[in-house]
Amino acid sequence: MKVVLFGGTGMVGQGVLRECLLASDVELVLSVARARSGEQHAKLRELVHRDFNDFSAVAAELSGYDACFYCLGATSAGKSEDEYTRITYDITVAAASVLARVNPAMTFVFVSGAGTDSTERGRVMWARVKGRAENAVFAMGFKAAYALRPALIQPMYGVRSRTASYRVLYTILGPIVPLLRRWFPRYVTTTEQIGRAMLALARHGAPKRVLESADINTL
Numbered sequence: 654m655k656v657v658l659f660g661g662t663g664m665v666g667q668g669v670l671r672e673c674l675l676a677s678d679v680e681l682v683l684s685v686a687r688a689r690s691g692e693q694h695a696k697l698r699e700l701v702h703r704d705f706n707d708f709s710a711v712a713a714e715l716s717g718y719d720a721c722f723y724c725l726g727a728t729s730a731g732k733s734e735d736e737y738t739r740i741t742y743d744i745t746v747a748a749a750s751v752l753a754r755v756n757p758a759m760t761f762v763f764v765s766g767a768g769t770d771s772t773e774r775g776r777v778m779w780a781r782v783k784g785r786a787e788n789a790v791f792a793m794g795f796k797a798a799y800a801l802r803p804a805l806i807q808p809m810y811g812v813r814s815r816t817a818s819y820r821v822l823y824t825i826l827g828p829i830v831p832l833l834r835r836w837f838p839r840y841v842t843t844t845e846q847i848g849r850a851m852l853a854l855a856r857h858g859a860p861k862r863v864l865e866s867a868d869i870n871t872l
Contacts, residue, residue, distance in 0.1 A: 654855060655681045655718045659748060660725030662690050664808055665764055668844025669722050669851055670697075676852055683718065685748075705744045708751040716755040720855035723748065723763045723790075729779035737779060742786045753793040760797045760855045763790050764847070767804035767840070767865065791862065799854050799862045801869055803847060804840040842866045 656673055660666035661684040673682045674694050684690070685700045685708075692699075702711050723745065729737045745763065752759060765787055770780035773788065787800040850864070850872040859872065 654679050654720060656683070656855070657715060657718045657721040657752065658682055658684045659721070659723045660764075661686065661692075663724055663726065665726075665803075665806065665844060665847055666722075666724035668809060669724055669848040672845060672848025672852060673722070678856070679852070683715070685715075706747050708748055712751050712755050715752055718752075718756050718759060720760045720762065720851075721749075721752050721756075722851045722855075723761065726764060729782075734778050734782065738782050738785075741779075741782045742789065745786045746789050749790050749793050749795075753795050757794065758796045760799070760858070761790055761793070761795045762799045762801065762851045762854050763787060765800040765802045765863075767802045769800070769802055771863075787863070797854070797858055797862075799859065799864060801847060801850065802863060802865050803842050803869060804866050805842075806847065807841065807843040809843050809845045840866055842869050846870050 656679055658666060658670060658673065661670045670682065670684065673679045674696050679696065682697050683700055684697060685702060687701065687703055687705065689699055689701060700711060700714055702708065704710075708715065725744065727737070727740045749761060752761065763786065765783050766779075768777070768780050769783040769787060770777065771784045771787065773781050773784045775781055790798050790800070846869055850869040853872040859868070861868075864872070
């Protein structure tokens with residue numbers, strides 16, 4: 654299996670990359686980023702591309718892949734709807750549209766979030782924008798497309814968020830997250846489980862295309 658990864662330096666993306674590199678049936682991971690990460694692995698190749706609003710110039714380099722694991726995202730805190738839309742919707746559509754054209758048999762897995770609004774009409778700004786991005790991905794014409802909607806995510810194996818406020822939150826919650834996973838398994842997952850769920854979707858698919866934390870944990 655050959656995988657394209659977006660957001661490989663973020664908290665979720667780091668966990669997904671780890672699981673891909675450990676998987677015996679993954680032969681290549683192409684990590685698309687604006688700058689080199691410095692990560693070294695025999696299975697890993699990095700594609701540096703500055704303009705995330707247009708991937709047409711690198712379409713040939715994105716061809717020949719079986720799955721895309723899209724983990725790119727940002728917090729909505731402090732952002733206007735236009736700003737958040739540019740990151741969450743516009744870049745997703747720019748990437749997915751090129752990938753769908755050059756890899757029509759691809760499985761595309763988009764990391765969304767618990768509470769996402771599929772109607773695109775709710776009061777919560779981030780949920781509307783995430784819902785719009787999900788719907789756009791589903792309409793792209795991929796062989797299969799899925800949206801993962803995790804709630805609380807426990808970072809594993811040294812994975813850290815790049816967002817300072819999230820790092821503080823995870824530092825505070827760290828000692829009790831294992832208990833929360835035991836008490837509220839429907840609402841807590843891990844970076845490891847998200848990575849494994851993405852691989853399972855690429856291998857076997859799933860009967861529904863929107864998966865909450867409980868679904869992620871059972872894949």
